[in-house]
Amino acid sequence: MTEPVFEQIAIIGAGLIGASIARAAIEYGVAGSVSLYDADADVRRRAAAIGLGDVADTLKTAVETSDCVFLCVPVGALSAVAANAVPAMKSGAILTDVGSVKGQASSALAAAADGRVHIIPGHPIAGTEQSGPEAGFASLFRNAWHILTPLEGGDEAYAAAVSQLEAFWCGLGAKVETMDAARHDRVLAITSHLPHLIAFNIVSTAFDMETVEEGEVVKYSAGGFRDFTRIAASDPVMWRDVFLTNKDAVLECLGRFSEDLAALQRAIRWGDGETLFKEFSRARSIRKAIIDAGQDSGTVNFGRNQPEESPEGDGDEAD
Numbered sequence: 001m002t003e004p005v006f007e008q009i010a011i012i013g014a015g016l017i018g019a020s021i022a023r024a025a026i027e028y029g030v031a032g033s034v035s036l037y038d039a040d041a042d043v044r045r046r047a048a049a050i051g052l053g054d055v056a057d058t059l060k061t062a063v064e065t066s067d068c069v070f071l072c073v074p075v076g077a078l079s080a081v082a083a084n085a086v087p088a089m090k091s092g093a094i095l096t097d098v099g100s101v102k103g104q105a106s107s108a109l110a111a112a113a114d115g116r117v118h119i120i121p122g123h124p125i126a127g128t129e130q131s132g133p134e135a136g137f138a139s140l141f142r143n144a145w146h147i148l149t150p151l152e153g154g155d156e157a158y159a160a161a162v163s164q165l166e167a168f169w170c171g172l173g174a175k176v177e178t179m180d181a182a183r184h185d186r187v188l189a190i191t192s193h194l195p196h197l198i199a200f201n202i203v204s205t206a207f208d209m210e211t212v213e214e215g216e217v218v219k220y221s222a223g224g225f226r227d228f229t230r231i232a233a234s235d236p237v238m239w240r241d242v243f244l245t246n247k248d249a250v251l252e253c254l255g256r257f258s259e260d261l262a263a264l265q266r267a268i269r270w271g272d273g274e275t276l277f278k279e280f281s282r283a284r285s286i287r288k289a290i291i292d293a294g295q296d297s298g299t300v301n302f303g304r305n306q307p308e309e310s311p312e313g314d315g316d317e318a319d
């Protein structure tokens with residue numbers, strides 16, 4: 001067995017992502033031990049009950065002997081948590097996060113910097129609609145991208161810390177990419193944030209219609225609508241914070257999306273089958289091209305990793 005990348009890690013926020021890191025770090029041998037802290041006493045109790053690691057009563061106790069601290073809290077809570085964590089951390093330790101919006105996370109973490117700890121924001125592009133410590137599972141990050149958005153102007157020691165964090169995420173089975181925070185937020189606005197907004201909206205609209213149609217909408221909902229309801233079941237606090245902190249990029253995408261939707265609306269109104277066929281064929285061929293490219297390079301994992309998947313198995317779901 002190889003040496004763990006970090007002797008001890010701390011997880012702040014023992015929900016879906018924090019619990020998944022805790023489980024994977026131990027199961028794949030990339031951390032010697034895991035300490036956890038959550039602001040919610042009930043979450044701390046549940047995390048201890050399912051054996052996620054050493055659950056601390058204070059944030060300070062969780063971070064003070066850790067080599068790397070992972071902030072796994074909603075994006076809106078990052079500033080306060082980073083400000084409390086940094087003064088309690090060891091010199092030379094790493095502070096990272098998993099927040100879905102990197103511009104906000106980078107400024108929140110950088111504002112807490114005191115020159116002693118390495119600040120390296122990050123984001124695993126993996127998740128589910130579930131929340132809480134029980135939802136975490138070790139194989140969540142396998143074959144998924146992990147994006148690091150290192151701060152500018154780091155020295156050699158900082159570069160070494162980035163490599164160490166990269167090795168940690170590779171040890172969890174992720175593929176690590178580095179990019180700047182603004183680009184991350186533009187890309188994720190269209191690939192993750194807008195799809196969630198659309199799902200929240202369509203489920204709301206259908207529910208409102210259901211009151212008119214007396215249950216018919218939900219009763220006869222087909223597979224496509226069910227897929228939207230899965231996404232719409234995601235945590236409201238997390239997603240509120242995503243839209244509040246990635247406002248510009250999301251509004252830009254929403255503008256483009258609305259224009260394209262209006263074009264389809266016009267085609268339907270005027271019976272323009274040619275336009276509809278052309279647009280739907282294009283969308284179909286785009287998905288096929290992505291899947292084909294992924295099968296060649298092994299980089300596309302459209303099926304989600306599932307909790308019951310064996311870490312040793314080849315459970316990646318192809319389309």
Ligand SMILES: NC(=O)c1ccc[n+]([C@@H]2O[C@H](COP(=O)([O-])OP(=O)(O)OC[C@H]3O[C@@H](n4cnc5c(N)ncnc54)[C@H](O)[C@@H]3O)[C@@H](O)[C@H]2O)c1
Nearest residue numbers: 013015016017039040072073074075099100127128131132
């Ligand atoms: N859910 C996903 O699919 C997903 C994927 C990638 C990244 N993320 C990001 O990961 C982070 C956590 O999301 P999650 O899905 O694990 O959420 P979650 O709701 O399952 O867990 C978040 C935990 O943080 C705790 N918390 C909140 N404020 C805190 C504070 N001030 N101090 C300590 N603990 C606090 C909560 O009590 C909760 O237990 C978010 O920033 C989110 O954007 C989520």
Ligand SMILES: O=C(O)C(=O)C[C@]1(C(=O)O)C=C[C@@H](O)C=C1
Nearest residue numbers: 100124125126127128129192304
């Ligand atoms: O699979 C899901 O349920 C997700 O929504 C995961 C998902 C995504 O949009 O892909 C959600 C938010 C994240 O920041 C990263 C991943």
